[in-house]
Amino acid sequence: MDVSLCRAVSITPEASSRAPLPIRGGRIGASLAARAYRVDLRDHLIFPGLINAHEHLHLNTVPPLNAGAPFPNSYAWIAAFQAHFDDPAVIAALRVPKALRLRHGALKNLLAGATCVAHHDPWHAALDATNFPVALLRDFGWSYALGWPGYGPPAAQSFAATPADRPWLIHLAEGTDAIAQAELAELDHLGCLAPNSVLVHGVGLRERDVDRVIASGAAVVWCPGSNRALLGRSLDPRRLCAAGRLALGSDSRLSGARDLLDEMRGVAERGELAPAHLLGLVTTQAARILRLLSRGSLAPGAPADLVIVEDRGGEARSLVEIERSRIRAVVRDGVPRIADPDFAEWFAATGTAAVPVMLDGKPKLLAAPLAEPALIALEPGLERVADRSERDVGRQARSH
Structure with a gap:
């Protein structure tokens, strides 16, 4: 037709x-x-169609953890969340079959104009359905986080197995303390900082760390809603954006905004980036960073x-x-x-x-x-x- x-x-x-x-x-x-x-x-x-560069599709129905003071890093949030698993609302949400929760996360994205999503979790057979609501990033490598090795493949092993022309994703520097600030150096020491490295969050990156990311050709996925909710602040996006090394993600409703449009609108309202630059984070720059060369245009x-x-x-x-x-x-x-x-x-x-x-x-x-x-x-x-x-x-x- x-x-x-x-x-x-x-x-x-x-x-x-x-x-x-x-x-x-x-x-x-x-x-x-x-x-x-x-x-x-x-x-x-x-x-x-917009590209959401970081999502956990299956978590969008899980009620968020109500916390007072910001957490120093994501590992502290994960530790605090363990008790939250006993909340009846969380138990009910997780009883919904995972295949249906994945489709729901995809539908949430589609309703807000995101037609392609990078899902940062183990692959599930439901993601291969021909009628899945959105296109997905495929043929990529990933590790979950340096400080949480029990979930997902180990960083060095996964990075080594990922072809240089495919993106490799990891949560990194998701915090404001010394633990988060040390992670970029640790990643580099492991030999995992390269042009195909996609670092999610990066709140703990200092000025010299941003220099290091840009010099290596790596990139950062910015999730400002999630960062502000969990950590009390986010990164300054301007230098990474100007270098073409920044994309935007929504994380999930468990910690982030309702959808990618809400993330974009929040950034615009806070004056962190101009609308034209922000649009690039969910189209051309995201496509380049995630090696989705036929998308974003x-x-x-x-x-x-x-x-x-x-x-x-x-x-x-x-x-x-x-x-x-x-x-x-x-x-x-x-x-x-x-x-x-x-x-x-x-x-x-x-x-x-x-x-x-x-x-x-x-x-x-x-x-x-x-x-x-x-x-x-x-x-x-x-x-x-x-x-x-x-x-x-x-x-x-x-x-x-």
Whole structure:
């Protein structure tokens, strides 16, 4: 099915094009067939699907740990969390099958425009499902953290087994104390600091450590919401961003913001980065750092993963400063997955059944494969219209 869209936002030169954006076979095309289905997107902007560079997909329904003072490092938070496992709400959340929790984490990302995610945990068979809601980073190496060797492969062994052209991920310097500050030197001593090293969090990196990261060609994934919640502060992103060595992640709702859009909006509101630079962290820079060379842009041959919003003036701000309910459509492989009701013909043209839902009080259409009742039930703010109508009828009956 060929589709013609416009107006597309080009991330690398900061400009936009009003020319038609052709989609052929689920990818951005160089040309378009004469009989293509056409979507009129005047007064709209089309962005590449966002890349979430760090997520724990299966943890988004687990209630966060209520703590007073910030923790000195993530290991102290992990130790404190052990008692939290006895909380009935945590027990109930973890009883949900992991395969369903993984799909829910993916759906959470998709609703906020993230169509590709780096999941930083052991691989699970559910991630290989053909109808998984988002694309995933694959063929990468990882270790969990230097100070928690019992979970995931050992750092040196995993790094050595990872090809130099594939990313290698590790939580590093997730803290504000001497333990966190010492981790970069330890990683370098192990021989694991290289251009394909992707260091998640990096709060404990000092100025000279940032110099070392940039000189090595490594990169950092910044998760400011999680950092502020657990540690009381985050890193200064400016030098790493300017060097092209920074991407953005949401971690999970267990510690971070609701989704990647909330992370972006928080950064913009605090004035930590300009919207145009922030947009690069979830598109071109993330794609380069994670070696996802076909993603993060609207170049011919790239997957037709798109985020469509109304043009509110100022291209980056049109996406950076909105909530998920104001996204007009999120598209994967040229097919709408969630969209406003006036895009119903686009669903039909691609042969995709759509289910009416409400997202944060706004009517939407959700692709039927994503509308499993058990999956929708896990996502606050998302409900099927039929389910809502039945509840309204029940309330009215009880009131009489």
